[in-house]
Amino acid sequence: MNEIIIETNHLTKVYGTQKSVADLSIHVRKGRIYGLLGRNGAGKTTTMRMILNLTTPTAGEVKIFGEDVRKNGKRILPRIGSLIESPGFYPNLTGTENLRIFARLRGVPNRQAVENALGVVGLPYQDKKLFAEYSMGMKQRLAIANAIMHDPEVLILDEPVNGLDPIGIAEVRDFIKRLSTEQGKTVLLSSHILSEISMLADDIGIIDQGVLLEEESLAELDRKNSRYIHLAVSDTAQTARLIEQSLGTTNFHIEDDHTLRLYDLDIATNALVRLLVENGIEVFEVHTQNNTLEDYFKRITGGEGIA
Amino acid sequence: MLNIVKCEFEKLKRYSILWTGVVGVLVSVVYAVLQIQTGIGKETEGMGFEVFNQVVIWNNFSLVFPSIIMLLGGFLINREYTDNTLKAVLTASVSFRKLLFSKLITTGILTVLFAIFSFLCTFIAAVLVLHFNDITLVLIETSFIQICGNAFSNFLAVAPLIAWFSRKQNGFWAGVGIAFVYGICGTFAAGRYLADFYPITAGFGIIGYGGNEGAEVFHPIIGCAVLALMVVLTIVIVFFAPPYDEAMATPSGRNNKKGRLINERNHH
Ligand SMILES: Nc1ncnc2c1ncn2[C@@H]1O[C@H](COP(=O)(O)OP(=O)(O)OP(=O)(O)O)[C@@H](O)[C@H]1O
Ligand SMILES: [Mg+2]
Numbered sequence A: 001m002n003e004i005i006i007e008t009n010h011l012t013k014v015y016g017t018q019k020s021v022a023d024l025s026i027h028v029r030k031g032r033i034y035g036l037l038g039r040n041g042a043g044k045t046t047t048m049r050m051i052l053n054l055t056t057p058t059a060g061e062v063k064i065f066g067e068d069v070r071k072n073g074k075r076i077l078p079r080i081g082s083l084i085e086s087p088g089f090y091p092n093l094t095g096t097e098n099l100r101i102f103a104r105l106r107g108v109p110n111r112q113a114v115e116n117a118l119g120v121v122g123l124p125y126q127d128k129k130l131f132a133e134y135s136m137g138m139k140q141r142l143a144i145a146n147a148i149m150h151d152p153e154v155l156i157l158d159e160p161v162n163g164l165d166p167i168g169i170a171e172v173r174d175f176i177k178r179l180s181t182e183q184g185k186t187v188l189l190s191s192h193i194l195s196e197i198s199m200l201a202d203d204i205g206i207i208d209q210g211v212l213l214e215e216e217s218l219a220e221l222d223r224k225n226s227r228y229i230h231l232a233v234s235d236t237a238q239t240a241r242l243i244e245q246s247l248g249t250t251n252f253h254i255e256d257d258h259t260l261r262l263y264d265l266d267i268a269t270n271a272l273v274r275l276l277v278e279n280g281i282e283v284f285e286v287h288t289q290n291n292t293l294e295d296y297f298k299r300i301t302g303g304e305g306i307a
Numbered sequence B: 001m002l003n004i005v006k007c008e009f010e011k012l013k014r015y016s017i018l019w020t021g022v023v024g025v026l027v028s029v030v031y032a033v034l035q036i037q038t039g040i041g042k043e044t045e046g047m048g049f050e051v052f053n054q055v056v057i058w059n060n061f062s063l064v065f066p067s068i069i070m071l072l073g074g075f076l077i078n079r080e081y082t083d084n085t086l087k088a089v090l091t092a093s094v095s096f097r098k099l100l101f102s103k104l105i106t107t108g109i110l111t112v113l114f115a116i117f118s119f120l121c122t123f124i125a126a127v128l129v130l131h132f133n134d135i136t137l138v139l140i141e142t143s144f145i146q147i148c149g150n151a152f153s154n155f156l157a158v159a160p161l162i163a164w165f166s167r168k169q170n171g172f173w174a175g176v177g178i179a180f181v182y183g184i185c186g187t188f189a190a191g192r193y194l195a196d197f198y199p200i201t202a203g204f205g206i207i208g209y210g211g212n213e214g215a216e217v218f219h220p221i222i223g224c225a226v227l228a229l230m231v232v233l234t235i236v237i238v239f240f241a242p243p244y245d246e247a248m249a250t251p252s253g254r255n256n257k258k259g260r261l262i263n264e265r266n267h268h
Helices: A044-051 A069-079 A095-106 A113-121 A136-148 A166-183 A194-200 A218-225 A236-247 A269-278 A293-300 B002-011 B017-037 B049-082 B086-091 B096-129 B137-165 B172-191 B220-239 B244-267
Strands: A004-015 A018-024 A027-029 A033-037 A059-064 A080-083 A154-158 A186-191 A203-208 A211-217 A228-233 A252-254 A259-262 A283-289
Touching: A004 A044, A004 A154, A004 A186, A018 A044, A018 A211, A027 A186, A033 A044, A033 A166, A033 A194, A044 A059, A044 A154, A044 A186, A059 A069, A069 A080, A080 A136, A095 A113, A095 A136, A095 B002, A095 B086, A113 A136, A113 A166, A136 A154, A136 A166, A154 A166, A166 A186, A166 A194, A186 A194, A194 A293, A203 A218, A203 A293, A211 A218, A218 A293, A228 A236, A228 A269, A236 A252, A236 A259, A236 A269, A269 A283, B002 B096, B017 B049, B017 B096, B049 B086, B049 B096, B049 B137, B049 B172, B086 B096, B086 B244, B096 B137, B096 B220, B137 B172, B137 B220
Parallel strands: A033 A186, A033 A203, A080 A154, A154 A186
Antiparallel strands: A004 A018, A004 A027, A004 A059, A203 A211, A228 A259, A228 A283, A252 A259
């Protein structure tokens, strides 16, 4: 149903002996926000560089709008806005002068584009301050302005809120959300902060040591990771019926013949077990799963937490 | 391409590297004034604007222009690496090749501008300091054409070096040293009837350097061919420019580490 805008097929990048990105296949769908989540050094930036044709893949391919980036970069790149790693601009020029240069390079016809983009990120237009004198957050804002200035269909943002203060983070988050919901832009963003991704993304790709561990919609991940009562019983079909009739809830999911997840946590466990046993169902296991997405992320990256 | 060159000039705003060019030009002229005043060994009388002009050109090609052109061109390209702007330029759909060509064209234009400045300094020094009274309109015109022509042929001679040393970040510093020696060696080439073949001095025949007094006869055809070869060489080098990540290779590791430290500091 959803058209795929960015697609990588078995993308691999080897630096020396190290596989920075290994056999990575991700799929970014039209109008959605895709969050690439991974710890430091996971390969997020390297992936985005390959998507933007800044780095030659060792193997695999990148398709954007269904076309190979390596062959049709000239046609594809103008439709993309990007921000990769630390913002790079000319230190001897002001923010406005910097954006004017990139507007000219891109052939942006709209004379207002620079002013508008600066307005969106909250930087003053035609300010005297040179880029060299900018604070980290201002630099980041300028980079975001540069990414959106030409009104691209696709945004590729590497750690977009890096260096911003909490208010700035909220602003940029809202702004990215609005680009997606109001203007239907497709966004690929990366972060090593789980909460950031879970607040923004519709789809999530978890990457660790260059390998894509999981690619799913946030809703699906949430389902996997919300709190629930895990039940192992002799007969799930009958259990389901009982829960529905006696406890009045359908908020559960049958995993297989013998396990069932009950998401309604208001139900008292002891009452539940009594009900089942009284109706001749054997109960092998009952426990409450308290997984949060964060635990899941830690577990899946085999890690000691989020860097 | 014109667009990119325009951008190059916008990027030069408040850029102090241009002053090295100004200083270089002044040094060359001041040195020439001193040489004239101390009589360069030979008879002092009879030395007029024409000779002064030739001394300036000699100083320009042997001491100043090759290294300054290399420095300017090198800096222009290198800053895209060091300011970390190359990725933004490339993702704005400007290819590395196109960027390099534009940088070279910009360097060429700057060279001519410095040459015009050199001519103005020469003229002013001739009038105000050396008080020559043999300055005619024809000589002024010749001086202008020769100083600019010499500088531009110096640029063509150095262009392959600029292209070559732009392949690696900070590589151009080595190029500046080489360009300086390259310029100095022009004085030997010119003294051994090799001027036509030596790229730095290959323009002599074309600009008519040496005037009547020149012991050597230069061949503009050979000079043209040598300079054309330089242009071809430059185009070939630019054409085979390495991809972005290779060009960035050495420093990018360092930058990454720095970026990572900043990241970590922010999120702990
Ligand atoms: N130019 C390079 N040369 C050698 N190794 C590199 C290069 N660029 C990246 N790497 C390595 O590739 C791996 C992935 O790096 P990458 O920058 O893609 O990680 P990341 O997920 O963006 O991390 P971070 O969250 O710190 O930004 C790292 O181990 C890094 O050292
Ligand atoms: Mg990164």
